[in-house]
Amino acid sequence: MKVATLGLQGLLVVTPAVHRDPRGFFLETYHQARYREAGIRDPFVQDNRSSSARNTLRGLHGQLKNPQGKLVTCLSGEILDVAVDARPGSATFGRWETVRLTGAEFTQFYLPPGFLHGFCVLSETAEVAYKCTAPYDPSDEVGVVWNDPDLAIQWPCREPILSTRDAGYPRFQEMRERFEAYRGL
Numbered sequence: 001m002k003v004a005t006l007g008l009q010g011l012l013v014v015t016p017a018v019h020r021d022p023r024g025f026f027l028e029t030y031h032q033a034r035y036r037e038a039g040i041r042d043p044f045v046q047d048n049r050s051s052s053a054r055n056t057l058r059g060l061h062g063q064l065k066n067p068q069g070k071l072v073t074c075l076s077g078e079i080l081d082v083a084v085d086a087r088p089g090s091a092t093f094g095r096w097e098t099v100r101l102t103g104a105e106f107t108q109f110y111l112p113p114g115f116l117h118g119f120c121v122l123s124e125t126a127e128v129a130y131k132c133t134a135p136y137d138p139s140d141e142v143g144v145v146w147n148d149p150d151l152a153i154q155w156p157c158r159e160p161i162l163s164t165r166d167a168g169y170p171r172f173q174e175m176r177e178r179f180e181a182y183r184g185l
Contacts (some may be wrong), residue, residue, distance in 0.1 A: 059118015
């Protein structure tokens with residue numbers, strides 16, 4: 001597999017080795033020792049999967065007390081995946097990074113604990129799977145509105161399909177004190 005670092009510390013793009021022949025393909029989607037070597041050391045404790053229609057935007061989500069690291073894979077279709085640094089004390093706090101993921105390319109996006117996560121579906125439909133380093137805890141969940149003008153994320157759609165919860169999240173600056181209260185966790 002190949003591993004590339006991005007501009008925000010801890011974000012990784014993993015491209016697994018894909019073995020193709022006339023029958024189809026085979027790849028390892030996760031191998032603990034290899035991923036540890038690549039810098040992904042937290043254990044994964046939960047797997048999630050979603051299916052979404054074109055222009056669906058999920059996010060931006062995170063957890064405060066028990067932040068989740070995520071290894072995101074697009075199983076089919078295409079998405080724009082987004083990570084926002086919400087780690088108190090980070091030199092890149094409040095900055096974001098995007099990665100396009102497709103079911104045809106098998107690329108994975110790793111976000112360490114402390115990043116907010118979201119994605120937008122670019123294809124007719126997309127299935128997304130992700131491994132998490134902490135269990136989902138609805139009482140610990142936080143979010144930031146997708147179109148926060150201070151973040152100015154370059155989303156590919158102007159009028160996304162959103163959940164009521166995602167549409168009602170506050171701006172990043174309104175959450176700043178809450179993020180900073182968890183410095184050192």
